[in-house]
Amino acid sequence: MQALSRLAPEIRQYLLVTGNYWAFTLTDGALRMLVVLHFHQLGYSPLQIAALFLFYEVFGVVTNLLGGWLGARIGLNRTMNIGLGLQVAALLMLTVPLAWLTVPWVMAAQALSGIAKDLNKMSAKSSIKLLVPAGAEGRLYLWVARLTGSKNALKGVGFFLGGALLALLGFRVALLAMAGALLLVWLASLALLKKDLGKARAKPKFRDLLSKSYAINMLSAARLFLFGARDVWFVVALPVYLASVFGWSFWQVGGFLALWVIGYGIVQTLAPAITGTRSASLPDGRTAFVWAAVLAGLPAAMAFGLELSPWVLLGGLLLFGVLFAVNSSLHSYLIVSYAKEDGVALDVGFYYMSNALGRLLGTLLSGWVYQVWGLAACLWVSALFVLLAALISLGLPRHAQA
Numbered sequence: 001m002q003a004l005s006r007l008a009p010e011i012r013q014y015l016l017v018t019g020n021y022w023a024f025t026l027t028d029g030a031l032r033m034l035v036v037l038h039f040h041q042l043g044y045s046p047l048q049i050a051a052l053f054l055f056y057e058v059f060g061v062v063t064n065l066l067g068g069w070l071g072a073r074i075g076l077n078r079t080m081n082i083g084l085g086l087q088v089a090a091l092l093m094l095t096v097p098l099a100w101l102t103v104p105w106v107m108a109a110q111a112l113s114g115i116a117k118d119l120n121k122m123s124a125k126s127s128i129k130l131l132v133p134a135g136a137e138g139r140l141y142l143w144v145a146r147l148t149g150s151k152n153a154l155k156g157v158g159f160f161l162g163g164a165l166l167a168l169l170g171f172r173v174a175l176l177a178m179a180g181a182l183l184l185v186w187l188a189s190l191a192l193l194k195k196d197l198g199k200a201r202a203k204p205k206f207r208d209l210l211s212k213s214y215a216i217n218m219l220s221a222a223r224l225f226l227f228g229a230r231d232v233w234f235v236v237a238l239p240v241y242l243a244s245v246f247g248w249s250f251w252q253v254g255g256f257l258a259l260w261v262i263g264y265g266i267v268q269t270l271a272p273a274i275t276g277t278r279s280a281s282l283p284d285g286r287t288a289f290v291w292a293a294v295l296a297g298l299p300a301a302m303a304f305g306l307e308l309s310p311w312v313l314l315g316g317l318l319l320f321g322v323l324f325a326v327n328s329s330l331h332s333y334l335i336v337s338y339a340k341e342d343g344v345a346l347d348v349g350f351y352y353m354s355n356a357l358g359r360l361l362g363t364l365l366s367g368w369v370y371q372v373w374g375l376a377a378c379l380w381v382s383a384l385f386v387l388l389a390a391l392i393s394l395g396l397p398r399h400a401q402a
Contacts, residue, residue, distance in 0.1 A: 013127070016193055018147055020080055021124040023185040024087060025151045027178045028117050029158020029261070030165065031091065033254050035106070036239050037163060038171050050236045050367025052103065055111035057360030063118040064353035071349065076123040077193040083119030084186040086112055091179035095172050118356060124151075126348040128336055137282055141272045141333045148332045149269030149325075156261025163254020215338045215397050216347050220354035222288065222392040223331050227355050229299070229385035230324060231362025233378035237370035238317075245310055264321040271329035283330050285396025291330060292390035295323040299382035306376045313375070327389075334396070 032053075039049050071079040090113035094106065128143050165174035242253045275283045275291075298320050305312030339347035362385075369378050 013193070014143065016189070017080070017124050017127050018150065020084065020185065020189050020193070021120060021147065021151055022154050023182060024084060024117070024120045025154045026158045026161065027087060027091065027182050028113070029155035029258075030162035030174075030178060031094075031113060031158075033159045033162030033239075033257070034166050034171060034174060035094075035110070036236065037166055037243075037253065039106075040240060040243060046236050046240050046367045046371045048103070048367075049240070050363055052106050053110055053235070053363050054360075055107045056114035056117075057356060057363050059111045059114040060118045060356030061353050061360060063115045064122055064349045064351075064356050067119050067122050067349050071123060071126060076127050079119045080123035080127075080193065081186065081189050083116040083123065084182065084189060086116035086119070088179050088183050088186060090116060091175050091182070095175045095179070114356075118352060122349050122352050125332065125336060125352070126339075137337060138272075140336060141282065144333045144336050145272050145329050146269050148329055149265045149267070149271070151265065152268055152325075153262045153265025156258040156263075156265060158258075159261055160254050160258030163251055163258075166254075167249075167251055213338065213347065216335065216351060218285075218392060218395045219288075219331065219334055219338065220351045222292070222389045222396070223335075223351060224354040224358040224361070225385040225389040225392065226292065226324075226327060226331065227358035228362040228365070229382040229389065231359050232365045232369065232381045232385065233299070233375065234366070235359075235363045236366040237375050237378045240370065241310075241313075241375050260317060260321055263318070264325045267322050267325035268329040268332075271326050272333075274326055275330065283333065284398045285393060286398050288327070288330050288334065288396055289390055289393040291323070291327045292386060292393050295320070295327055296383060296386040296390055298323065299379040299386065303376040303379035303383070306379070 035052060036049055039052060044052075067079055090109050093109035093112065094101070096105070124147060125144070128140065128147060162174075165177070168174075169177065239253050239257060242248045242256065246252075248256070275287055298316065302313060302316035302320070305316060335348060335351045339351075365381060366378060369381060
């Protein structure tokens with residue numbers, strides 16, 4: 001505690017924000033794996049499992065749009081704490097007796113979790129803009145990459161945690177344990193997080209919800225297709241494929257996806273070293289286009305490879321994780337860089353609204369396309385989406401334009 005007190009105030013707040021985000025992410029990843037594997041075990045079809053996450057993604061779209069406006073009005077500390085509290089409630093909603101776990105009830109709990117997740121993420125990402133000195137773009141890129149990468153690495157740990165807890169404790173006890181741990185984090189956050197962080201000097205009007213920035217609008221459109229490209233095969237199709245075609249157990253599915261997301265998160269933290277952090281080499285619109293273009297052909301190659309052997313999927317998945325991680329980290333830096341400092345949550349919220357819309361589209365297609373046409377078709381849709389993201393990135397600002 002003495003070492004923590006000697007740190008600069010902005011560093012202490014960054015560590016608190018990151019700690020909150022880490023704790024939330026662990027429960028979010030574990031909850032997703034618990035729901036997918038538990039309801040697959042109960043005999044739900046891939047499309048039915050995808051439907052369980054429908055409200056999670058729908059409310060994520062709405063929350064990011066309204067949450068950015070709310071964060072600019074009441075402060076990011078409050079929106080972050082609201083998110084933590086709602087996640088505790090969502091976890092407890094799923095601890096009811098098995099007979100109560102109807103599809104509408106689970107969808108409602110997932111809706112609450114979706115609201116919580118996007119309030120927490122929007123608050124964490126927006127706060128970085130305020131904790132880094134103006135003009136320190138290299139440091140901003142590093143901090144954003146570290147926050148984003150560490151979050152995704154812990155989400156991978158959460159996948160493993162979900163599979164392990166389901167095998168060891170069962171569905172209900174696992175949820176109770178996670179709710180109790182997150183409750184302690186929430187109480188600490190209420191006491192320690194800086195008041196009025198990110199509160200705009202001028203109260204934003206409701207009409208300010210939609211971004212008026214060309215750069216943010218273009219980046220948001222690219223983000224929509226980028227994350228739709230991932231989730232169209234990763235959310236439902238991949239875990240069900242691994243369990244049914246490969247015959248893997250809960251431990252194996254959860255462990256493999258956990259390692260993939262952990263590796264993905266590690267690569268995200270290394271993205272500044274890969275793409276550059278000096279002023280002369282900081283990423284811009286051209287960088288985003290190049291990395292999306294490199295990624296675009298990989299899902300198509302994986303679809304062809306599946307015709308030869310399903311094991312091609314595993315090697316392709318590892319390469320996809322590396323390339324996608326760099327693309328995601330680039331986008332995360334660019335949105336924070338493009339956003340205006342006063343009322344930063346408005347711009348970041350609008351951007352993550354598009355992110356959530358992409359996840360929603362990908363999740364629905366993941367269940368439907370896989371059930372009707374199989375995993376290869378999911379990969380072809382993924383390739384098309386990445387190509388669209390690359391083409392949209394051609395319209396992003398470049399250093400010479402700035």
